[in-house]
Amino acid sequence: MELNDTRQISAAPEIVWAALLDPEVLKECIPGCQELTGSVEDGFEAVVTQKIGPVKATFKGAVTLSDIVPGQSCTISGEGKGGAAGFAKGGAKVGLTPEAGGTLLTYAVEARVGGKLAQLGSRIIDGVARKLADEFFERFQAAVEGPSEDEPAEETDEDTKKKGWFARALGR
Template identity: 65%
Template sequence: MEMTGTREIRADRATVWAALLSPEVLRECVPGCQELTGSPEEGFHATVVQKVGPVKATFKGTVTLSEMNEPDSLHLAGEGKGGAAGFAKGGADVSLEDCEEGTRLSYNVEAKVGGKLAQLGSRVIDGFAKKVADQFFTRFQEAVEGPAEEEEAPEAPETGAKKGWFKRLVKGGAGA
């Protein structure tokens, strides 16, 4: 399956780039992420719990970054195994460019699944993959952008994290 999309993020490219490489941001943004460790140079190890249709599984996997052209583009490749549920693997090309709002993030994702997951059918898998990608990029955008003023920072219902926490951290405004 393939998915493409764009997001306009109200932040400069350097801030968006730094967020893409941050394990803290990725941990908060990946739906179902229980644990994420590692670094951009060595790759990340993650544990993610997901329910796809009737199949619920804990996936353990890795994500590696390559073709990094700071602060313009990078390639993410990931692979996870969910025991009897099967496996998922794929990659994403992410590019950043300046736009009127700040930074335009464009992505092109290609993913494959096997095992019990593949038996669910392409309609279920495609719908699930689109939902997870939308959730990830929405959370990512909220973590980077934040509101115009501190008082407007509502807590995200699922994570308890305030919108724009990464941008404030980078700018030195997060309790430093």
């Protein structure tokens, strides 16, 4: 399964880049992530629980960042084993381009599964993979930008309201 998409993020490229490399941000953004430990340099160990069709499994595996061009692009790869459910492998090539009012984030996602998961059929797998990728990048955008205009903001100060929790943590 392959998926290509873009997101306009209302934050400077430096903030978006810092968020991409932050394990706390990644943990919050990966759907079903229960645990994420490690570092960008050494890779991360992850525990993720997902329900795909009738199969629910806890995957233990690794997340690595490679092909890093500081401030511009990287590849986020993950591989996990879910016991009898099988395995899942995937990655996203992420690129950042400065634009007026923020950053254009582009991504190309690729995913593969094996074992019982593969028996569910490509239509179900493709749909779930698309949903998980969209959810990851929606959460990522929210972490960097803050709540959308439809959601109530946590604080009343106008400048703070527009910032995501990650941008607030950086004091920007």
